[in-house]
Amino acid sequence: MSVxxxxxxxxxALVGNPNCGKTALFNALTGSRQKVANYPGVTVERKIGHFxxxxxxxxxxxxxxxxxxxxxxSPDEEVTRDVVLGRFSHEDSPDLLxxxxxxxxxxxxxxxxxEMKRLGRPxxxxxxxxDAAEKRGCRIDAAALSAALGVPVVPTVAIRRGGVQPLLExxxxxxxxxxxxxxxxxxxxxxEPSSRDLRAYHQEVEGLLAGCVADAGLPPLATRxxxxxxxxxxxxLAFLFLVLFLMxxxxxxxxxxxxxxxDGAVSGLKDWVAATLPDGALRSxxxxxxxxxxxxxxxxxxxxxxxFFFILVLEATGYLARAxxxxxxxxxxxxxxxxxxxxxxSSFACAVPGVMAARTIENRADRLATIMIAPLMTCSxxxxxxxxxxxxxxxxxxxxxxxxxxxxxxMFALYAAGILSALAVAFxxxxxxxxxxxxxxxxxxxxxxxxxxxDIALGLFERAKVFLxxxxxxxxxxMIVMWFxxxxxxxxxxxxxxxxxxxxxxxxxxALEPLLAPIGFTWQIAVALVPGxxxxxxxxxxxxxxxxxxxxxxxxxxxxxxxxxxxWSLPTALSLLAWYVFxxxxxxxxxxxxxxxxxxxxxxxxxxYMITLAYGASFITxxxxxxxx
Amino acid sequence: xxxxxxxxxxxxxxxxxxxxxxxxxxxxVTGVDERGVVTTxxxxxxxxxxxxxxxxEGSHVEVLHEAFPGRDPIAIRVNEHTLALRRAEARAxxxxxxx
Numbered sequence: 200m201s202v203x204x205x206x207x208x209x210x211x212a213l214v215g216n217p218n219c220g221k222t223a224l225f226n227a228l229t230g231s232r233q234k235v236a237n238y239p240g241v242t243v244e245r246k247i248g249h250f251x252x253x254x255x256x257x258x259x260x261x262x263x264x265x266x267x268x269x270x271x272x273s274p275d276e277e278v279t280r281d282v283v284l285g286r287f288s289h290e291d292s293p294d295l296l297x298x299x300x301x302x303x304x305x306x307x308x309x310x311x312x313x314e315m316k317r318l319g320r321p322x323x324x325x326x327x328x329x330d331a332a333e334k335r336g337c338r339i340d341a342a343a344l345s346a347a348l349g350v351p352v353v354p355t356v357a358i359r360r361g362g363v364q365p366l367l368e369x370x371x372x373x374x375x376x377x378x379x380x381x382x383x384x385x386x387x388x389x390x391e392p393s394s395r396d397l398r399a400y401h402q403e404v405e406g407l408l409a410g411c412v413a414d415a416g417l418p419p420l421a422t423r424x425x426x427x428x429x430x431x432x433x434x435x436l437a438f439l440f441l442v443l444f445l446m447x448x449x450x451x452x453x454x455x456x457x458x459x460x461x462d463g464a465v466s467g468l469k470d471w472v473a474a475t476l477p478d479g480a481l482r483s484x485x486x487x488x489x490x491x492x493x494x495x496x497x498x499x500x501x502x503x504x505x506x507f508f509f510i511l512v513l514e515a516t517g518y519l520a521r522a523x524x525x526x527x528x529x530x531x532x533x534x535x536x537x538x539x540x541x542x543x544x545s546s547f548a549c550a551v552p553g554v555m556a557a558r559t560i561e562n563r564a565d566r567l568a569t570i571m572i573a574p575l576m577t578c579s580x581x582x583x584x585x586x587x588x589x590x591x592x593x594x595x596x597x598x599x600x601x602x603x604x605x606x607x608x609x610m611f612a613l614y615a616a617g618i619l620s621a622l623a624v625a626f627x628x629x630x631x632x633x634x635x636x637x638x639x640x641x642x643x644x645x646x647x648x649x650x651x652x653x654d655i656a657l658g659l660f661e662r663a664k665v666f667l668x669x670x671x672x673x674x675x676x677x678m679i680v681m682w683f684x685x686x687x688x689x690x691x692x693x694x695x696x697x698x699x700x701x702x703x704x705x706x707x708x709x710a711l712e713p714l715l716a717p718i719g720f721t722w723q724i725a726v727a728l729v730p731g732x733x734x735x736x737x738x739x740x741x742x743x744x745x746x747x748x749x750x751x752x753x754x755x756x757x758x759x760x761x762x763x764x765x766x767w768s769l770p771t772a773l774s775l776l777a778w779y780v781f782x783x784x785x786x787x788x789x790x791x792x793x794x795x796x797x798x799x800x801x802x803x804x805x806x807x808y809m810i811t812l813a814y815g816a817s818f819i820t821x822x823x824x825x826x827x828x
Numbered sequence: 829x830x831x832x833x834x835x836x837x838x839x840x841x842x843x844x845x846x847x848x849x850x851x852x853x854x855x856x857v858t859g860v861d862e863r864g865v866v867t868t869x870x871x872x873x874x875x876x877x878x879x880x881x882x883x884x885e886g887s888h889v890e891v892l893h894e895a896f897p898g899r900d901p902i903a904i905r906v907n908e909h910t911l912a913l914r915r916a917e918a919r920a921x922x923x924x925x926x927x
Contacts, residue, residue, distance in 0.1 A: 268880045306908060307882050307909050392876075394860075394875050398884060423892065426892065427893070528900050528901065529897075635868055636868050638869075639867055639914065640901055640912060643881070643911055644911065644912050645910075
């Protein structure tokens with residue numbers, strides 16, 4: 200890769216408001232030559248890419264989180280500030296800052312540019328979305344703006360082929376100047392602006408606009424007309440719920456075929472390894488431990504991708520901010536911020552991206568409250584367990600004249616139980632631990648835009664990479680540990696019971712049995728819950744092992760359902776369902792909470808409160824069901 | 829709606845604030861004064877955020893949309909862009925009828 204003579208390639212950073220098309224510009228510059236990593240010590244994602252300039256220079260680009268000001272308000276914005284100011288000890292400040300401004304919304308965007316200019320660092324101003332601005336009749340004199348600001352100004356259209364060519368040439372020019380000039384790594388003289396400074400910036404922007412914008416153009420009337428419906432108190436909320444309904448339909452319907460494919464591939468790989476390797480610990484580790492374990496997580500990739508497809512499209516169109524607007528008051532009833540909507544929505548696929556998405560909430564108490572309830576949303580890993588137990592215990596009786604079946608109704612009730620309990624927990628948290636006012640809502644509603652397929656595709660590609668990397672590292676390691684616990688020590692000579700009973704996992708299960716007996720759990724369930732700690736859905740596979748079934752996939756589900764129906768009572772099954780609504784059985788979630796909250800305190804609190812809820816709910820369910828049935 | 833008891837914000841007698849404007853009303857911002865608004869933020873922070881989002885003396889505002897229930901939060905046009913905020917915090921923005 201290293202074709203360079205100098206040690207490090209020049210680095211540029213993209214800075215701009217949220218919604219200015221910065222990420223589209225980043226994608227246009229770098230294409231697929233980009234990767235996402237984390238900044239050391241913080242959990243903010245660091246998007247880096249590179250491109251080769253017209254003069255053949257290899258340039259590294261950093262896409263910084265969008266911000267309205269250098270006075271950082273959230274962890275994401277702190278990263279932007281620290282990178283721009285060169286405060287990160289791990290990396291030098293960028294050689295060149297490319298300020299990206301939405302040309303259709305110059306007044307708001309130029310404010311940040313004026314603030315950045317004060318830093319005295321090399322800057323290029325990219326007037327993005329120039330095509331949209333021109334279409335609105337907006338006339339900006341780029342040369343006059345450049346003269347007034349004292350920085351190069353280039354119009355760009357990130358979504359058009361060749362739309363970034365002027366910017367590339369300008370970067371080349373700036374780089375040549377930078378290498379000529381002596382290195383001036385003077386630490387930036389930046390101090391937090393007072394309200395008086397901010398008013399002065401504002402005056403400066405007004406002056407720039409007066410001098411350089413001949414015609415501000417028409418405001419986005421189409422957006423206003425659409426919003427008249429989509430932000431309507433009645434139609435708007437109805438539309439939002441329709442969108443959510445379609446999204447959940449899609450998560451299950453679209454993902455089904457690829458999930459079956461992955462399931463088939465995993466089974467095929469397992470069979471192949473089983474047939475190729477001699478019987479022994481290695482074969483067992485590979486098939487039962489690694490392939491089955493990692494496979495059981497990778498199978499959720501299609502659902503996660505469908506969910507993120509919706510989230511990315513809704514975000515790119517500008518609708519997600521509207522959803523937060525519509526729900527702010529309703530969620531405020533339990534003390535949550537409107538922005539909590541997005542993390543909670545993501546948590547229906549998996550709590551891990553949900554907890555990570557809570558970063559967009561600036562206030563720490565609001566953010567923690569959202570993180571703490573995210574795992575109560577029914578994630579897709581609970582589905583295999585729900586499906587199994589419903590198939591085993593709930594008769595397929597049509598209700599309301601065949602409109603809904605009893606199994607569907609039970610499934611809906613389980614989802615509703617998760618949502619309602621999450622709202623209740625949020626309410627209690629905001630009344631006790633996180634007392635006080637909510638963070639103010641001060642959110643731009645960007646003009647509606649058509650999403651650009653390339654940006655959506657690159658976003659999905661990133662999500663898939665991050666998810667698979669996790670399955671290949673954390674979950675891979677956990678699966679090996681779990682396999683070890685479930686396999687050693689092996690069954691003694693002449694053992695009649697399944698081998699797992701004699702293993703460490705079996706011993707733990709038996710030890711837990713007296714504790715779980717009051718809520719109706721058998722020792723088999725207790726054993727299944729031990730490896731289920733790694734990932735909820737693994738419990739299904741373990742139950743299959745205990746009931747000595749050798750099928751896999753759908754066949755396992757149907758025959759296991761029969762075995763369970765024969766050996767468990769209905770109160771036990773209901774109690775286990777109640778347990779699964781609440782139980783914190785996911786090491787991945789707890790570890791991401793630890794990472795996001797920077798310590799063990801909150802994951803421990805989460806574990807304790809959820810397991811208490813789970814035990815209480817199971818206890819009540821079991822007792823009530825035993826008394827009634 | 830049930831609104832605010834008395835429009836007694838800051839020291840401009842008879843002045844109105846953004847939080848009490850109805851849908852469709854237009855106004856001009858005459859000042860930002862966060863006193864009397866309860867927030868989680870440190871002193872001076874709400875004022876600075878308002879200015880950063882374009883709510884500064886001289887800006888033209890118009891209430892475009894109201895959410896449900898309680899007609900809160902509101903979406904307002906600020907010069908060329910659109911901003912969502914709650915009525916409680918909008919009290920910090922003092923307004924006068926559009927000229």
